[in-house]
Amino acid sequence: KETYFGRVAKKTLEIKKETAYQKIANDFAKNIGFISIFVVLAVIIINLLKPNYSNFQELIIFAIVLAVAIVPEFLPTMTVLTLSLAGNKLAKRGLVIKRLSSIEDLGAIEILCTDKTGTITTNELKLKKIIAHNEEEFIKYFLADYYFTQEITPYEKAIIDSQIYTDRIELDKNDIFNSIYKNFEFIEYFEFDPVQRIKKMIVKENNEEIEIIKGAPENVLIYLYPSTNLEMQQINVDENQQNGSIVNYWLNIFENEDKNGFRTLALGIKKQRERRFLGIASFFDPLKETAYPAIQLAKSLNLEIKILTGDSLNVAKRTALELGLIDEKEKVILGEEIRNLPEDEARKIIKETKVFARVLPEDKLKIIEILQKDKFVGFLGEGINDAPALKIANVALAVDTASDVVKQEADIILKEKDLKTIVEGIYEGRKVLENIGKYIKHTMSDNFGNLTSVAVLTSILPFVPMTPLQVLLTNFLTDIPLIAFAGDNVKIKEVKKPLKMSSKHLILLLLILGIIAGLVNIFAYLIVRKEPKEIIQTFIFFITTMTGLIVSFLIRTKDWFIFSKPAKAFTLSSVLGIILTIIFVFLSPFKEIFSFASLNLKLIFYSLILILIFILGTEIVKKIFYNKFPDVI
Incomplete structure (x- = not known):
């Protein structure tokens, strides 16, 4: 426990973490649950307080069905499908997801x-340049340990792969080393010393023993010239070099290369009566x-x-x-x-x-x-x-x-x-959050609209606004396009910042959108309030279902919906939902099964007006909300 690795293990075991999506989703579910229970209880109490109310069986069934309809039952399916599609895309790009919820967290990364x-x-070094009086001699001694040990380092590989090497060594590569080292005899090899920061090899060249030293420039210089006396033997390369010591000259070169971010290796040799610093090779690791x-x-x-x-x-x-x-x-x-x-x-x-x-x-x-x-x-x-x-x-x-x-x-x-x-994985993760958010916004705003209108209408009507079967049908029809959200298009500007699934702000948006939908349903009732019960229920069902289908187009983008381009699957499924709604309301035998009455042209015209009002109201509120809270999902 007191060792370094023991401390690492201890810290690892102590740490626990919770995913962002799980925490927010749990908070959101709790809040939705409380609101739903409150409204359902309110509907029951309001009806029970009405004088002479006796249809308790219908009320209980309606309340249960309403509670079921409020729950976003497709959310788990939608989430898993969206994550699975994204996981498949990421796998093709080389990202293996150990748990699906990681994709959502990936999208939350800031x-x-x-x-x-x-x-x-x-991670493949490239040779920048060799700074030496004799490049060919430098290369010969630099690659000697590779020839004799047959172990190549990234530095040797960089020189072999470089143009400098190709230019200097003109023989066929298969014969290069045998030709260069035919007069060499291997004596001894010393592994890299991390303290001295050098490695050494002793060979004989034409029967003369030579010690080859390779390593960090300052350490090779110290090894070759341990004396602190700066009046050392000069290598006559140019006049500038003659003005200073070998050590200072090469240290200046090394410091300049290091300052510019290049890695350097120095090379020197020691013979019985001679020691020479052969030069410095400068390397870099290029960008991908x-x-x-x-x-x-x-x-x-x-x-x-x-x-x-x-x-x-x-x-x-x-x-x-x-x-x-x-x-x-x-x-x-x-x-x-x-x-x-x-x-x-x-x-x-x-x-x-x-x-x-x-x-x-x-x-x-x-x-x-x-x-x-x-x-x-x-x-x-x-x-x-x-x-x-x-x-x-x-x-x-x-x-x-x-x-x-x-x-x-x-x-x-x-x-x-x-x-x-x-980074592409993070982009994909943000798209996942955006598409899951579309489902949540659609289903919950639609459900809040139903709750709002039902709560108000039950206090006015002597009967429930829709039959339990009609509630289940509208819930089914409005959910048809939602699964297509899993593969919907997402503009990059809609995920240009990490999305925040703020439970507080999201519920605020859903309440406002729900109130708009609820007001439209109440207006629908006011239009048909003098009509028979079956027409009132049919008209409210038709408006509720059509607005529920159309809202999916509105909330799928933070921009004006006419400027967005939904995925084909989403468009087709939405159109299918609209067609099925018309079939159920206007064609037999479905009318009889779901207790629908015939709607005349006047009511159809009014329904179009109400739908237009709903579209305008929702779009305006949406734009105002996202201008104030642009990062909320």
Whole structure:
């Protein structure tokens, strides 16, 4: 428990998290439940208080049917279908979803914390240049350990794949090494020493023993020239070099390369009577082709990207600048700068910083803990030390090549590390939330409308506004287009910010839309109030069902509905619902089954006027609401 790994395991076991969607959905369901129970009880009480009311059986059946109709019974089906379609799309893009609800949480991400290597860059080093008096000699000694050990590092591979190597070595590649090293004899190889930061190999060339030293430039220089005396042997390359010591000359080159964000390896040799610093090779890890488009998509989604890398400050800054994530004025913060800071000070720095370098696992945990106090955070981890940060993150992402411990903590597994894949997944997740929100807004605004009108009309009428069978039928017909919401079109501007399923704001919108629908139903009653019971019930049913079908077109977009383009499946299912409504109301034998009366042309004309009023009222209220609360789902 006192070891580093013990502390990591302890932190991992202590952390628990709840998904955003589950919490909001539970709150929303509770609020809807309370309102529904209240209204149903009110309907029963109002009817029971009427003088001489005796049809208790019809009232109880009607109340039960009304309670059933209020419940958004297709929501679980709609949610699973929407998530399944999205999960299938994401799987094709290389995202494996461990639990379907992760897709909803993916869409809620406001900040994505990711590493750099392999996600943003290719993780394949490329040679920038070799700085040496004799490049061919440099390459010969640089690749010697690869020839004799047959173990290639990314640095050797970068040189072999480079144009410099191809230009200098003109022989066929199959014969290159045998030709170069035919006069070499292997003696001994020393693995990389993390303290000295060098590795060595001893060979004989033409029977002369040579020690080849490769490693960090400053450490190779110290190994070759341990004396602090700057009056050292000069390598006559040019006049500028002769003006200073070998050490200062090469340190300046190294510092310049490091300052510009390039990785460097130095090479030197020691013979019995000679020691020479042969030069420096400068490398870089290029951006993936998908990295820049990923950042542009993230910007269009107002998704904040933060890089958490173990690389040096300069390497991290070069990548972020090349990517367009930061500008020259923005700082890159080292992990040690925030490690021991008080939370208030660290919070300000963490919120403002986009790139963190030389971060340790505990730094990642601290960064995510602080960010999650204000935002919804996704984190991409890979090493076993990332387990605590993965567990606490709202959405934990891991690569398929990660350890089992890491993958166990992850919500989503990436088949291949790629920033664009993650950002596209977040976009898909936001579309999922938007489409589920469409269903909730439709079914609940329609249900609230029914509740409002029924509550009012039951206090006026000596009978129920619709028969129990008619209530079930309108509920069925208005639900026909709703499943098609699962694959509906979503404009990118509608998900340009993380959507917030605010229970408070959503209920406010549904109440307002429900009141509009309820008022239209009340106006419908006023038009036919002097007609027989069957005509009143038929007319109210027709208006309720038609507005319930039409509202699906209105609430599926935050824009004016005439400027939006629904999916074909949604349009067809809505038209089907309208056709079926007309068939049930106007054609036998359905009229008799559902106790419908014939509606004359005058009532049909009035119904069109009421539907138009409903459309205008709903559109105006919707626009006002979303102008004030643009981020609410």
